[in-house]
Amino acid sequence: KTEEKGRNWGWLLSGFISLNILLLGIAIVSGSVFNTIQITSAHLQIFLIFLVILTTIWMVYYKIHTSRVYRAVLYKDSHAGPIWLRGGLVLFGVCSVIMDIFKIIYYVGRMHCDSPVKIAFPVVQALFVIVQTYILWVHAKDCVQIQQIITRCGLMLTLSTNLMVWMTAVTEESLHQTVFPADPSYNGSSNGGYKIDVTSQDRAGPSDCKCSHNLCDVFEKAYYYLYPFNIEYSLFASAMAYVMWKNVGRQVDEHHSHSPRFSxxxxxxxxxxxxxxxxxxxxxxxxxxxxxxxxxxxxxxxxxxxxxxxxxxxxxxxxxxxxxxxxxxxxxxxxxxxxxxxxxxxxxxxxxxxxxxxxxxxxxxxxxxxxxxxxxxxxxxxxxxxxxxxxxxxxxxxxxxxxxxxxxxKETETSTVFANVMAVRERDPDRRSSSIVPAHTLPIPLTFLRGRLSWxxxxxxxxxxxxxxxxxxxxxxxxxxxxxxxxxxxxxxxxxxxxxxxxxxxxxxxxxxxxxxxxxxxxxxxxxx
Amino acid sequence: KTEEKGRNWGWLLSGFISLNILLLGIAIVSGSVFNTIQITSAHLQIFLIFLVILTTIWMVYYKIHTSRVYRAVLYKDSHAGPIWLRGGLVLFGVCSVIMDIFKIIYYVGRMHCDSPVKIAFPVVQALFVIVQTYILWVHAKDCVQIQQIITRCGLMLTLSTNLMVWMTAVTEESLHQTVFPADPSYNGSSNGGYKIDVTSQDRAGPSDCKCSHNLCDVFEKAYYYLYPFNIEYSLFASAMAYVMWKNVGRQVDEHHSHSPRFSxxxxxxxxxxxxxxxxxxxxxxxxxxxxxxxxxxxxxxxxxxxxxxxxxxxxxxxxxxxxxxxxxxxxxxxxxxxxxxxxxxxxxxxxxxxxxxxxxxxxxxxxxxxxxxxxxxxxxxxxxxxxxxxxxxxxxxxxxxxxxxxxxxKETETSTVFANVMAVRERDPDRRSSSIVPAHTLPIPLTFLRGRLSWxxxxxxxxxxxxxxxxxxxxxxxxxxxxxxxxxxxxxxxxxxxxxxxxxxxxxxxxxxxxxxxxxxxxxxxxxx
Structure with missing residues (x-):
């Protein structure tokens, strides 16, 4: 009973932590969009760096703690973290790390006129992505049984951090794509036209800031193309953190689900x-x-x-x-x-x-x-x-x-594959009840039977x-x-x-x-x- | 099993109906806010009139059908529709009807220069509020067992209509309250200042339209003061419709909950x-x-x-x-x-x-x-x-x-009130187990016992x-x-x-x-x- 109580307080506490982080984040993001002077994107990135480091520390703590304590994870949820989700996570994670590297190179070239936070953020984010991808790959199915309140809060922190990264990326991507048509006769088109980037240049610093190496333009274009992958990565990670949060303290009877054959x-x-x-x-x-x-x-x-x-x-x-x-x-x-x-x-x-x-x-x-x-x-x-x-x-x-x-x-599938006569008989109640069809005619070609039954x-x-x-x-x-x-x-x-x-x-x-x-x-x- | 199936399809169908009505409504409301020429508030009101009439027809049908069919409502959910919710509904409903009457008088005065839809809407709305308040007062606790799919869809229609009315009222109230400070030195205050109504006059028609009776200003002010009650009415009705929707097909064991004594x-x-x-x-x-x-x-x-x-x-x-x-x-x-x-x-x-x-x-x-x-x-x-x-x-x-x-x-409460010695004994396991305290000392002053136990x-x-x-x-x-x-x-x-x-x-x-x-x-x- 005390466990259930702890669980309830854990729910509330972790929920409020997540709510507060997200609302504060939304306020900062809105501020940085509508006001580029007092709330710059550097402020937003400091907030994100803080969140990302905190989450990384918690994940390392979680890894150490669950691997050292006996009976920390008693059950595994076989439905959680299916292979396509984890595979997608790794794929998008790799793309995110590449994006971060491109960003670092780009901002190193602009170091003399831009805030150092702009370099720090991708460095921290790359580290975070690597740690998180590893943790989620290994622990996605966990139903944690110890320290439930701390684990719940940590998972909600992970969820909030990912949602914040997602929100920031979506906002930047939107600002990047939107340009107001100044000229009414202007024929904006999907590729060349309205993607001229004024807003992000305004935000990145004064436009007379010159890059110290001549690859800046290439890397800027490249990392903007990688943004969608980073957005998807954050959503995937959020989804997995949410499922882990739901599974904290859950006691499932572990039934191995056969992965159905796919031909x-x-x-x-x-x-x-x-x-x-x-x-x-x-x-x-x-x-x-x-x-x-x-x-x-x-x-x-x-x-x-x-x-x-x-x-x-x-x-x-x-x-x-x-x-x-x-x-x-x-x-x-x-x-x-x-x-x-x-x-x-x-x-x-x-x-x-x-x-x-x-x-x-x-x-x-x-x-x-x-x-x-x-x-x-x-x-x-x-x-x-x-x-x-x-x-x-x-x-x-x-x-x-x-x-x-x-x-x-799956059950009927396997029985058909093994060509078990009894199974075939059981599957077809009409045949079984009618005494006209003799038993020896039953092993008809199975492919035909299967085709007929499962149209x-x-x-x-x-x-x-x-x-x-x-x-x-x-x-x-x-x-x-x-x-x-x-x-x-x-x-x-x-x-x-x-x-x-x-x-x-x-x-x-x-x-x-x-x-x-x-x-x-x-x-x-x-x-x- | 077929019932459960029907239930699931009913969920999906009613959900999609509600989703589509609401999304279409949001689009029309946004259109009427951002574009006052092609999408006027008259269009929005025609949409609302259509919804409101449809919902009223369904409610009348529901009333007739459930009262004629035997075993239509087998169970009642004792938690649904508590008295404060139903009382609030009636109170706010009365205010809404008064608001509609004021609106009718106001728009009758402007009939020569405004669309007749402006009069039609409050008339229909008043009727709707009366019918809906009656239905919800009588049927809030129903767990409907027959025609589940139709009932679900009807309830979702009711929910959507109320949410649409709510959304329209909130939007009008916001527009009414918001005026952009044109003059920077302007000392807008909460009562006199920023409530000067330019937007709603723009929306109501050309400003040179004169009212044919001289009570227009009074009634306009009065009905704007009644808006918040209408907003609350819609929310209350939505909440009750939602609970009824959740209760469709539910089979609860009817346990009468004693309403606890309140002193x-x-x-x-x-x-x-x-x-x-x-x-x-x-x-x-x-x-x-x-x-x-x-x-x-x-x-x-x-x-x-x-x-x-x-x-x-x-x-x-x-x-x-x-x-x-x-x-x-x-x-x-x-x-x-x-x-x-x-x-x-x-x-x-x-x-x-x-x-x-x-x-x-x-x-x-x-x-x-x-x-x-x-x-x-x-x-x-x-x-x-x-x-x-x-x-x-x-x-x-x-x-x-x-x-x-x-x-x-409640259980212990009533037992204390009845001053049952056995109950007192049962309530205090320490006393019961200790053999030092003799049985005849138990009926100590009950008020004292109660005060001590329930600090x-x-x-x-x-x-x-x-x-x-x-x-x-x-x-x-x-x-x-x-x-x-x-x-x-x-x-x-x-x-x-x-x-x-x-x-x-x-x-x-x-x-x-x-x-x-x-x-x-x-x-x-x-x-x-």
Whole structure:
């Protein structure tokens, strides 16, 4: 009973620590955005350095303590830290470290006119990323049993630090991407146009500061391209820290879940169709980027029309297949997974939460287009695209939530593979009860039996394969710079430009994360169905 | 099993309906704020009228259906819809209807130059408020068993409609209160100054529109004073609809919870001390309002200093008593309430969520004061006040969360009242086990025994009483127009004025709601402890 009490106070205390760090952080970030004189980005970075060092110290302490104390970690949560999450963490971690190195080189060149904090932060961050990646890789599944209050607070500190790093990165990325169109006749384009970086130069120091080596420009461009990876790294680490926090003091019965066999040949039509969409999307994306960057109004409009048609076709196909998938789920009699599983709850929460970003952009677009009185092909296509995207997001969320909550199919799978006659007999109650079919006719070709029995599973797998590739292309296009929201003037005409830019720049990273996360979830649904 | 399936699909479907209504609503509200030409407030009101009528139709259908079908409502959740919530709903509902009547009169006077939608909306809204208050009063405790999917969707529709009405009211109230100080030497004060209504006149129509009867100004002022009640009404109704939604299909074992006896004479010191703080707060508040509205810089500064000192004293006392309360909770061996209870979860969620508003304002103030380099008494007091408020909010949240999760004390209470010797014996295991005390000495004066045994309870009740009155004064001051955040220039100097106004105007209603909600929760904790 005292343990449960401690647990409750631990919850409250760690929650308040996290809340306070985050709110203070938000205030400092807002201050550094709106006021560049009294609250500089150096202040923000000092705050971050402090947080990062504190978290690193705690992680080292945790490692030493849990490895020395007997029975520190009694249980492991088999659902926590799946391989794709840990793999992604390492991949993005490596990219983050490279980004930090580029940043260090860049700021070393500007050392004579910039604050030394600018060099200190990437150094500390690189160290932090290395330590954290190691700790999370090794300990992601832990259900800690000792010193629960301290562990909870430490994990919440880790979570808050990662969220703060994420918030800072998103803000810098937004400021970097946003430039107000000073000239109304200015043909801003997705690659060349509106990415001219005035804000970040203002923030980095006076513009007459010259770099002492001549690689500054290259490294600045390079590290801005690596920002999205750092953003994803922080989100992954936050998710894992949150699951560890949820698992503190939890006592699960360790049942080893067999990782289901995955064969590429189970599915064919779905992935191939998905690949076709992917290739077509890539082709139109390249043409779009080239045409839009030319600045010719006519070409730009054609490029937009092409881009919208491509998107509408892809999303329409996705909606139809997802709907079929939902109907199959509705028909299927399979059990729902019951029982607590923080990883799954978090997965679902992140999925729905991240989809809000795209929902927002779509609804703002719909209202803007309707308010401007749908004129011309582009506006019509834009409207259709937004409405279809809303429908697709709803269907895909429903499909993934249902899919992640289904009991995996593994038991029957293995029995079929072993070709056990009794198992086959048990699996087919109709045959078993009817006395007309003699027992010796049962070992019919198993592949045929399997194909006949699991047509639902096969369709589901095909659907997952198709959706997976479609989500990849919908992720690639915004991630590599397609911003039809800015190339099309309807949004910035109806709302003020700043508002529209804020909506798109905040919503987009969530949209990209949503597509990435969907790919991972679809892969999981594909395996378990 | 099919029921559970239906339940899950109902969850998803109703969730998506609510999500889509809310997002579309947010887009329209933003559009009507940033663009007054293509998206007018008439468009927004047409959307609201549509929602409100749909919800009213559903509620009438629900009433008819559940009263005609046998076994429609098998269970009632005794925790849902407590009397203070339903009473508050009726009170605020009456105020909302009065507000609608005032609005109708006002817009009838402007009928010749304004859209007829402006009259239609309050008419429909008044009807909606009456129907909804009746339905929620009668059906708040229902755990509906039939037509679960339709009921879920209907309840989510009700929730979304109320949230949309709430959002619109908050936006209008914010726009009404915000005026940008055009003249830097302008001494804006909380009552006269910055409330000059330019924005809402811009929105209401051309300013040369004359009212056909001469009561327009009076009614406009009156209905703006009634806005906060309408805002609270929507929040209360949303909360009750949410709890009903959570209870759909739930099967609880109906255990009648005795409402614990409440005697005013149990507690004395706490409420008296609280009343003293309340009266002192009211006095300083009146002086502050009078001095600030005079526009004399010297007087204004003195008023601010007085206001801050009053706040600091009150919050310091509250923090200390809350800390004592938390320590008693920690020492106390009483059981935690286990089991699902949507009302309690919602209570806690709303409490923490609403406190975020004040947290935000405090942290932004702290950062602003620190960035301006704490100069002068006012800034120092402002800083101290903000830091103490943060601490007090954390402590009070912890105290209330702990208090709401404790098992109520009723069993022992009743046994004491009945003066049952066996019960007394059972209550005191030490006496029972020790054979030195003979049985006939047990019926000692019961009042003494009770006083001795429940000193912890008595202190807790005193603390609750004190905190209750303190929260009332902290609720009254902002609710009736104290805005030291604007009278003090540090916030608008560090951040841009628009940002600061947005933070304060969005955070404040939440802060007011938090204090109100705390009062209700403290009352509950006082009863059960």
């Amino acid at each position: 590429l040949w189970d599915v064919l039509i779905g992935p191939v169709a998905g690949l076709i969409v992917l290739v077509a999307g890539l082709a139109t994306f390249v043409v779009y980027e080239v045409d839009v960057s030319k600045g010719d109004q006519k070409k730009k409009e054609n490029a937009l029309i092409m881009h919208y048609i491509m998107n509408i076709v892809a999303i329409l196909l996705m909606s139809i297949t997802t709907l079929i998938g939902c109907i199959i789920f509705r028909m299927d009699k399979r059990e729902q997974v019951s029982g607590k599983n923080p990883t799954r709850s978090l997965d679902v929460g992140l999925l729905v939460g991240a989809s809000l970003g795209q929902f927002f952009i779509c609804y703002f677009t719909i209202v803007a287009v309707l308010a401007s009185g749908v004129q011309g092909h582009i506006n019509g296509l834009n409207l259709a695209n937004s409405i279809l995207t809303v429908i697709q997001l709803c269907l895909q969320n429903a499909f993934l939530i249902k899919g992640l909550h289904r009991e995996p199919f 639902k599973r096969r369709i589901l797998k095909e659907i997952c394969g198709f959706l997976l590739f479609c989500n990849v292309i919908l992720w690639i296009m915004p991630a590599f710079g397609a911003r039809p929201q800015f190339d099309n003037t309807v949004g910035s005409d109806i709302y003020v430009f700043e508002t529209w830019a804020a909506i798109v720049n905040i919503g987009m990273p969530f949209g990209i994360f949503y597509r990435m996360h969907s790919v991972a979830s679809l892969f999981e649904v594909c395996l378990t169905s | 005013l004479w149990d507690v004395l010191i706490g409420p008296v001390a609280g009343l003293i703080v309340l009266v002192a707060g009211l006095a300083t508040f009146v002086v502050y309002e009078v001095d600030v509205s005079k526009g004399d810089q010297k007087k204004k500064e003195n008023a601010l200093i007085m206001h801050y000192i009053m706040n600091i004293v009150a919050i310091l006392l509250m923090s200390i008593t809350t800390l004592i309360g938390c320590i008693i909770f920690r020492m106390d061996k009483r059981e935690q309430v286990s089991g699902k209870n949507p009302t309690r979860s919602l209570d806690v969620g709303l409490l923490v969520g609403a406190s975020l508003g004040q947290f935000f304002i405090c942290y932004f103030t702290i950062v602003a004061v620190l960035a301006s380099g704490v100069q002068g008494h006012i800034n120092g007091l402002n800083l101290a006040n903000s830091i103490l408020t943060v601490i007090q909010l954390c402590l009070q949240n912890a105290f209330l969360i702990k208090g709401l999760h404790r098992e109520p004390f 912890k309870r008595r202190i807790l009740k005193e603390i609750c009483g004190f905190l209750l009155f303190c929260n009332v004064i902290l609720w009254i001051m902002p609710a009736f127009g104290a805005r030291p955040q604007f009278d003090n220039t540090v916030g608008s100097d560090i951040y841009v004025f628009e940002t600061w106004a947005a933070i304060v105007n969005i955070g404040m209603p939440f802060g007011i709601f938090y204090r109100m909600h705390s009062v209700a929760s403290l009352f509950e904790v006082c009863l059960t402890s």
